[in-house]
Amino acid sequence: xxxxxxxxxxxxKPTQTLTLTCTFSGFSLSTSGICVSWIRQSxxxxxxxxxxxxxxxxxxxxxxxxxxxxxxxxxSNNQVVLTMTNMDPVDTAxxxxxxxxxxxxxxxxxxxxxxxxxxxxxxxxx
Amino acid sequence: SFELTQPPSVSVxxxxxxxxxxxxxxxxxxxxxxxxxxxxxxxxxxxxxxTERPSGIPERLSGSSSGTTxxxxxxxxxxxDEADYYCQSxxxxxxxxxxxxxxxxxx
Numbered sequence: 739x740x741x742x743x744x745x746x747x748x749x750x751k752p753t754q755t756l757t758l759t760c761t762f763s764g765f766s767l768s769t770s771g772i773c774v775s776w777i778r779q780s781x782x783x784x785x786x787x788x789x790x791x792x793x794x795x796x797x798x799x800x801x802x803x804x805x806x807x808x809x810x811x812x813x814s815n816n817q818v819v820l821t822m823t824n825m826d827p828v829d830t831a832x833x834x835x836x837x838x839x840x841x842x843x844x845x846x847x848x849x850x851x852x853x854x855x856x857x858x859x860x861x862x863x864x
Numbered sequence: 865s866f867e868l869t870q871p872p873s874v875s876v877x878x879x880x881x882x883x884x885x886x887x888x889x890x891x892x893x894x895x896x897x898x899x900x901x902x903x904x905x906x907x908x909x910x911x912x913x914x915t916e917r918p919s920g921i922p923e924r925l926s927g928s929s930s931g932t933t934x935x936x937x938x939x940x941x942x943x944x945d946e947a948d949y950y951c952q953s954x955x956x957x958x959x960x961x962x963x964x965x966x967x968x969x970x971x
Contacts, residue, residue: 775960785899785907785950785962798958834906849954850897852918854906 740764742774742835742855750825750862760818760835760855767793768813773838773847776809776820778831779857786831790838791818792847825862832857866890868951868963875969882938884966886951889932894953896934898927901948901965910949911936938968946970 746758758776765772776788789809790798799807808821818835834857839848868888876882886896895914899907909918911927914934924939938945951963 777962784965785901785952787952787960787962790958790960796958800959839912848912849895849960850909850912850952851899851907852909854908856906 740837740853742837742853744833744835744855744858746833746858746860748859748861750860751864752826752862754825754862756820756822756825756829756860758820758822758833758835758858758860760820762816762818762835762837765837765840766813767791767811767816767818769793769840770845771840771842771847774811774818775836775838775851776818777834777836777851778829779834780828780831783831788822788833789820794845827862830861830863832859866953866955866961868896868953868961870949870951870963870966872964873967873969875971876941877971878941878943880941882941882945882968884936884938884949884968885933886936886963887933888953890953890955890961891929891932891934894955896927896929897952898936899950899952900945901950902946907950941968941970943970 742762772793775790791809806823810819836851836854839852898911900910901907914929915927950965954960
């Protein structure tokens with residue numbers, strides 16, 4: 739059974755750095771073809787893709803946010819960590835981690851998400 | 865980067881057919897995926913690779929593609945289909961993008 743769970747601070751002040759952890763089970767990020775992403779959703783707004791990390795350590799970032807984002811993995815503890823620097827009230831959102839669907843026998847993951855965490859709401863306010 | 869465009873809202877009466885479109889140049893080059901999101905919940909995949917339906921998704925949800933537009937069709941709409949729907953695609957560089965979302969209202 740695949741599960742993902744996001745954790746991190748609920749409230750941050752402007753300019754602070756956000757660190758979120760995605761703890762997952764039911765799969766391993768050491769397995770070829772496994773990839774995990776971070777996605778956020780501001781209140782009442784659309785989903786926004788942020789970053790991705792692959793089983794082999796490859797990383798991809800949103801063009802508009804890449805200077806502020808870092809994604810890393812701790813495969814032994816089944817965790818993916820996202821950091822976002824210089825937080826602003828406009829970054830207030832629910833942050834989700836999600837797994838890309840795996841392709842059996844391939845080193846590449848699919849381009850869509852088959853499992854999502856429940857999300858964690860992060861509010862940025864002074 | 866690339867963009868996916870969706871209508872902000874679609875309204876239909878129960879039993880009618882709802883069509884939600886997703887358009888953009890990327891649609892002609894990459895597959896599109898559809899997610900359903902109900903209030904307070906995480907998105908759920910309902911269509912993958914333009915037309916494929918995951919197990920457990922009702923047959924009344926279907927996907928199609930024509931030119932620069934892909935369409936999510938919900939036939940015989942039910943009250944439980946009221947939700948936000950998002951299309952998503954990915955480019956060859958490894959990044960993904962979501963459409964702006966469409967709120968489906970069942971009248």
